[in-house]
Amino acid sequence: MSLKLDGLASFVAVAESGSISEAARRLHLAKSVVSERLAEVERTLGATLLHRTTRRLSLTEDGAAFLERATRIVREVDEAAADMAERRGTLAGPLRLSAPVTFGRLHLGPALYPFLAAHPGIEMTLEFDDRRVDAAADGFDAVVRHGPLLDSRLVAWKLAPSRRVLVASPAYLARHGTPADAQQLQDHRGIFYTNRGVADWRFEGAEGAVVLRAKSALRLNNGDVMHDAVVAGLGLGLMPSFIAGQSLRTGALQVVDIGLQAPEEWLYVARPQGRPASAKLRALVDWLRSAFGEPPYWEQWRQSGPERPQPAKRRSARPARGS
Template sequence: MMKLEGIAVFVAISEAGSISEAARRLRQSKSVVSERLAELERALGAKLVHRTTRRLTLTEDGAAFLNRARRIVGDVERAAADMAERRGAMVGPLRISAPVTFGRMHLGPALYPFLAAHPQIELTLDLDDRRVDASSGGFDAVIRHGPILDSRLMAWKLAPSSRVLCASPAYIAEHGAPGSIDELSGHKGIFYTNRGVSDWRFPRGSAGGVDADAIVVHGRLGLGLNNGDMIRDAAIAGLGIALLPMFIAGPAMKSGALLPIDIGMRPEGEFIYLAHPEGRNPSAKLRAMADHLSATFGNPPYWDHPTV
């Protein structure tokens, strides 16, 4: 019979990359961790891990079992946390995924006071610009910027997010500033590759809201990057025009390193949102964290430039 301790050990080993590191994280002896893994393999009738003197890797069976093992461990942890929350306590694990630049610039500073006020919450924050699968990845929720593409997620809006076309003074001095959609198409663009070619969208009504009939501008590819910090820095270096959220571009625009470009239309409006898998009851601590973040960011959010 499979035991929960063995499943938890297997998940810890797969995440730690070694039995000794998993033992350290679990605060158990290496021999106990090894024996629990062996018991699980015997119960399943399959080898889950390849062990060598230099490294540890998952077998094909181990890789197939890992996602389900994570869900089992996560469900048990959440059940225990839910029982504690019924008694009025904010305790237990909380696993969140968020974008790298937003996490570094805004999410971290907003979260630290919340975690200090609730020291029994065990937060794991995974910063990744890719759109991870919340369910299969074992996340309680994901924090993202932009449109909500996964219909299996239930989203809570944390803050509106405006974006601005911008370029360096040197780029504008050399190439001029486009004054229309048609002129913008002729300029070099610095594009966010995780969004694809249809990222530069401008609603025909120019109000900045979501518009299915928006004008999509592709421009000439000057540079494609998958990180907001690097897009901002490339724009400051004069490599092209960038479409950046104000939570990234704001400081550079205030210092004059980037200048706004007005083409007579505003980019499509977006949001910072927290999304959790549909059908999964969000915990009280997740709701409390979302409320805290929403209040901290504000509406309009504090990072918005007053002249944009």
């Protein structure tokens, strides 16, 4: 019996992704090639590894038993090849990452381009997705995320601190007034980011966590559109400084000070527990930390200088017309 490594890799990719189409996309192969390799593995083993229906694929009992060892073999071969490259002083091999859409566009992509140019042997796959993907089940080597680390199955490296700030456009504040405290904030319109699980604004007060609500002007699941909606004057937004920072520097947005701050959070890279950290992943983390800086460059609006927008002057908040 002779099993080919490319057949094992195809089986692992199909089992992890749940479909031949997705496995083919991950492996950069035609569906027909993945199907044939999978069929060859089953012929060689004399066992059916997957139940096939018109809607989905699922592991058979034999497939589930075989998957663990097949996965370990494929990863060990990849790691061995990467280790040999590292012994020669190079970083090489596949590296699959997931990252949030807006952070990826604004900051991660620009930081990655010189890293990849410096290490042409790395074959990176970068997928942008604001949902919290399952790093292990979805086949990622690591995920880049912002916020609290909720999955205990992940091992995380911190990249940079991050704190969400309450902001509004000067035009919105001129029309509706500036809330001076939490009570007045409830009379204003808000732009809410729904991928955090709740549409509430959470702050830290002297007596602990404070949850505030404003009237909903717009609920959405994309940071770019959230930023643009706040700049357009539709309402206030509580957004990470890595999104709001540039507009705070130019004055397109202003900080709204209600005497409370959102909890400090982190940008981090996390890998599935139980997998050793490859040299290329460790090198990437070091590179990103250096590229973002300490404090990160998107926090420059907090520093003194001619571009620094001052927090909006408190004035009596008046109800918005038509709200």
